[in-house]
Amino acid sequence: MRPAIGERHWIIPDGYIPPTSAGTLTSHESVCVLNVSSEEAKLRFSIYFEDREPLEDIPFVVPPRRTKHIRTSSLNKEGTPIPPGIPYAIEVRSDIPVIVQYSRLDATQAENALMSVVAYPIK
């Protein structure tokens, strides 16, 4: 049995799904989660906006001893996705410790731009 490492609660204040793509790559964001343990990690995402109520408790599972690089455009709350082109923020909770990083590829213009942060752990 491998123990879980990391934290159960992570925050990413700067979320943004670029609305358009040019060139050969597609604009996207990924929330990258690593679960080193021998148990499944059950995540819940909450999405906060500037001008409307949050979308809360979107579920996602990361299998034992696996990473998942989760496209934010794939997340939805009972069919409601995160709208592209507006600022938002991401809260990730997990039932066991995991480690979370956020990366964005912006291909709005012909050449791509890249940014990444390790999410902020709430201890």
Place this chain on the structure above:
Amino acid sequence: MRPAIGERHWIIPDGYIPPTSAGTLTSHESVCVLNVSSEEAKLRFSIYFEDREPLEDIPFVVPPRRTKHIRTSSLNKEGTPIPPGIPYAIEVRSDIPVIVQYSRLDATQAENALMSVVAYPIK
């Protein structure tokens, strides 16, 4: 009632408003703040320079359970904005805990460049 999470005091040493833009996007910086609590967060920004006195205690409010992605070009101290094209640094204080991330889109040249950091928390 949802409790506040994060910290009350954050630092971003590398501030810089790119003076020009090319292509279809506009160069800008954003200070992205998440307030997960049921209360308003009252922020105060202080701006430090290389060669002149700081601009202190610029106010900004983040509503309950909302994020704000604040353009640094919108901040001003009694009408004095942060000048573009010079190095500066940012201090953010909040009356309740929040989480702060800083991102810059540089569109000085035809294609954009992107960088982001979670601000440094003072505990």
Place this chain on the structure above:
Amino acid sequence: MRPAIGERHWIIPDGYIPPTSAGTLTSHESVCVLNVSSEEAKLRFSIYFEDREPLEDIPFVVPPRRTKHIRTSSLNKEGTPIPPGIPYAIEVRSDIPVIVQYSRLDATQAENALMSVVAYPIK
């Protein structure tokens, strides 16, 4: 004698070796390790995937008072390298404290994109 500083265990959830390059630079990732101590640091890398078992305990040595910027494409487990073009995650363990940063240059398109994070320390 100089003492070791940093941590013995670091995580990078977002690994990805860009499969192609255009322009004058080559797409690559580097795991940058600093060992300030007067002793050798013996590292072991483990690589986690989305859909297969991890590659575990790949060894690497950082000499005393040196940095090594390690290309992930150079790492292999008994001849099995990290495949390009798929998402993965990196765990770094060291027998003495070191400091770890991860950077990626993506030259998939003609102009390059750059991202970097300090790895997440497990304390």
Place this chain on the structure above:
Amino acid sequence: MRPAIGERHWIIPDGYIPPTSAGTLTSHESVCVLNVSSEEAKLRFSIYFEDREPLEDIPFVVPPRRTKHIRTSSLNKEGTPIPPGIPYAIEVRSDIPVIVQYSRLDATQAENALMSVVAYPIK
């Protein structure tokens, strides 16, 4: 009197001065330091390499209540600068607490790429 905040010891494992520039901007790295206190901060930089002895104890002063965005190409140890085009790592010590961020603009190709990290604090 304003008290100093931050830490006295910071590490940046991934240093690299891009050897060439194209387009309208110049490739460079900056170590961005904020000193919020009413006292001068006396810094000492040490530079570590992959294959040679470190350059140690390069001095730099950050005035009270100021930021300095220090070009790494301006640092030198008794006339010996950091060579461009080779991997290195940076250690920053300060006699009082400061906050340190590292950013790189790579203009090797016609369009620029940008990366930034908050340095790793040694506590």
